[in-house]
Amino acid sequence: MEFIVSGFLKALVLLTSGDSETYSAIFATLRVTTASMAASLLLGIPLGFLLGHHDFPGKRQVRIVVDTLLSLPTVFVGLMVYAFISSRGPFGGMGLLFTLPGIAIGQAILALPIVISLVATATQTTDSNLRTTLISLGAARRDLLLTSLWETRHGIITAVLVAYGRVMTEVGISMMVGGNIKWHTRTITTAIALETNKGLFAMGIALGLVLLLIAFSVTLGVTFLRRRS
Amino acid sequence: MTGPPSPGGRDTPPTVCVQPLRGPDMSSVIYRVSDLVYAYGNGPRVLDVPGLEIERETITGLIGPNGSGKTTFLKLLAFVQKPVQGEVRFKDRPAVPFAEHARFGVTFLPQTPYLLKRSVYKNIAYGLKVRGVTNDLDRRVEGALALVGLSAELFRSRHPEALSGGQAQRVALAARLALEPEVLLLDEPTANVDAESAHLIKEAVLAARQERGTTVLVASHDLQWMYEVADRLLQMYKGGIWEAGNTNVVLGPWRPGSDGRWEKHLSDGGRIRVPRPPFPDASAVIEFSLSRPENGEAGANILLGTVSRLILEQKREAVAVTLAAGHLTLTVRVSCREVESRGLLPGRQVLLCYDPDAVVFM
Numbered sequence: 001m002e003f004i005v006s007g008f009l010k011a012l013v014l015l016t017s018g019d020s021e022t023y024s025a026i027f028a029t030l031r032v033t034t035a036s037m038a039a040s041l042l043l044g045i046p047l048g049f050l051l052g053h054h055d056f057p058g059k060r061q062v063r064i065v066v067d068t069l070l071s072l073p074t075v076f077v078g079l080m081v082y083a084f085i086s087s088r089g090p091f092g093g094m095g096l097l098f099t100l101p102g103i104a105i106g107q108a109i110l111a112l113p114i115v116i117s118l119v120a121t122a123t124q125t126t127d128s129n130l131r132t133t134l135i136s137l138g139a140a141r142r143d144l145l146l147t148s149l150w151e152t153r154h155g156i157i158t159a160v161l162v163a164y165g166r167v168m169t170e171v172g173i174s175m176m177v178g179g180n181i182k183w184h185t186r187t188i189t190t191a192i193a194l195e196t197n198k199g200l201f202a203m204g205i206a207l208g209l210v211l212l213l214i215a216f217s218v219t220l221g222v223t224f225l226r227r228r229s
Numbered sequence: 230m231t232g233p234p235s236p237g238g239r240d241t242p243p244t245v246c247v248q249p250l251r252g253p254d255m256s257s258v259i260y261r262v263s264d265l266v267y268a269y270g271n272g273p274r275v276l277d278v279p280g281l282e283i284e285r286e287t288i289t290g291l292i293g294p295n296g297s298g299k300t301t302f303l304k305l306l307a308f309v310q311k312p313v314q315g316e317v318r319f320k321d322r323p324a325v326p327f328a329e330h331a332r333f334g335v336t337f338l339p340q341t342p343y344l345l346k347r348s349v350y351k352n353i354a355y356g357l358k359v360r361g362v363t364n365d366l367d368r369r370v371e372g373a374l375a376l377v378g379l380s381a382e383l384f385r386s387r388h389p390e391a392l393s394g395g396q397a398q399r400v401a402l403a404a405r406l407a408l409e410p411e412v413l414l415l416d417e418p419t420a421n422v423d424a425e426s427a428h429l430i431k432e433a434v435l436a437a438r439q440e441r442g443t444t445v446l447v448a449s450h451d452l453q454w455m456y457e458v459a460d461r462l463l464q465m466y467k468g469g470i471w472e473a474g475n476t477n478v479v480l481g482p483w484r485p486g487s488d489g490r491w492e493k494h495l496s497d498g499g500r501i502r503v504p505r506p507p508f509p510d511a512s513a514v515i516e517f518s519l520s521r522p523e524n525g526e527a528g529a530n531i532l533l534g535t536v537s538r539l540i541l542e543q544k545r546e547a548v549a550v551t552l553a554a555g556h557l558t559l560t561v562r563v564s565c566r567e568v569e570s571r572g573l574l575p576g577r578q579v580l581l582c583y584d585p586d587a588v589v590f591m
Contacts, residue, residue: 129343132309136337136414137356137404141327147355151346 003201010202011209022203024183025191026210032100032174032187033167036107040115040163043108045156048119049149063120069113074172081106081177098179103187106173111163118162122155123148157222164218168211256321259285259412259444260306265315267301267468276301276468278315283446285411288438290459291448292473297465299448300340303414306446307337333360337414341421342401344389349374352389353404360408373407374400376436378429395426402430406437413437415447419454427451431458456540456549467512467591475517475561478591481510490585495555499532503588511590517561517581519550519571532581534559536573541565548573554581 085096096102178185195204260283267276276298324331371381377399419427437443462473486492534552
């Protein structure tokens, strides 16, 4: 028990003293998750809207595939991305292996089905009279799309929260694709795993606290947005 | 003139005769519907309107039981959905969803209106903004709220969750009235609202027609209101449409009777005799009248009915007489003079006549 208490105390020292190694992992995490979330939202929101709003042949099958991908194992994503961007893979020449963009690609793949599925669900559960109402008020196709998206904003915010939680806390992709290189691709989760293996709990706990703080900040921001909208 | 469905088999849809065309600039017709068919997927036809015209600046009432196609018809006229066959011409030009000449001219209020997740003010201003109206928004929003009897001061900032059902319905109507549309399509606007809201909605609809010349089509089960305000009443049943008059729908089952006729036995012992139906549970469209047809078989096509209600149709100077015949409720129209000469009053028994050979099955 003593080593846990001591770990917490040391963690506070690391955070308050601005320990460069700790903050390197924090900033790497923020950069990579921001990039992966941006990509997954840019792709996932329109695709989720299409899946939820439009009827097309094979829609049910597509939905089953997307929902299955919700439980994608991170190590499998890491493995596949690694295979594609390693020197023997089709994108080996792009130099993405052991880089933050490489991790971001893997995390975007992880987040994409979550965004698509939850946005599709939010769109499907929107009142069927929304479309009728908007058209009868004179909305053009563009107005129809934008207003429908705005009306599902709470569902989209939920999708963002869930997806962000998933990419923020994953280890497999960051470890396999990023390589956990100190000062370079070491993220909060890979650092916690490494430091714990070394028996150095203080940094692990410090980084864990930062993860919780980030999660709390995101939730607070989202709650604020929800109340405003 | 339009008339009840023509005699024929089950596949023969009721027809409303198309009036002669007028010059495009002089046309008083705002909608011209031809061969309109709607079906869900590969399912059966839920709407089949061979031809229909709607005059400008009129109030047309659509009456009929649930599932008769009223909402589908209104949605097609609102260009919210596309027919699987046929055409709706708006102001002498074919129109489809998002058609420029119809998009800002027609507005539709569904039975359960959707209010956007924003304030009452923004809900009403939405359609105006879509039309590019930026000036005078406050005045138009407040004017629309006043039309439906809601105080702008009290309601403009409220969100939908803070409105009662009747208030939400009135806000939704205000959002349509603010657009000053050429055509206002209403689907059961007074269903599920209290008497005061219903009264205010009716007043607002009448004001729109009287003050701005709005053409109104309204589907409603409120027959009293329909008979009072509608310039024209259309009856719908099983996707068919025809002028409401003395035509009544009598549901099966039918049983084989004497001399090749089929019969429906009423609870008071009366019988309605019809030709052989396409199937025993077919619905028959029968035109009843209070006078005995000259070529009728004596006693065979007469029914005893009891007057249960009289409604004055002010627009047509006629009276809709509702009668109970066994367990059936039938309506016939007579002139005011005939009501007086026959001494028609609730409780009075009268003879109803019909022509079995003019019966249409659906």
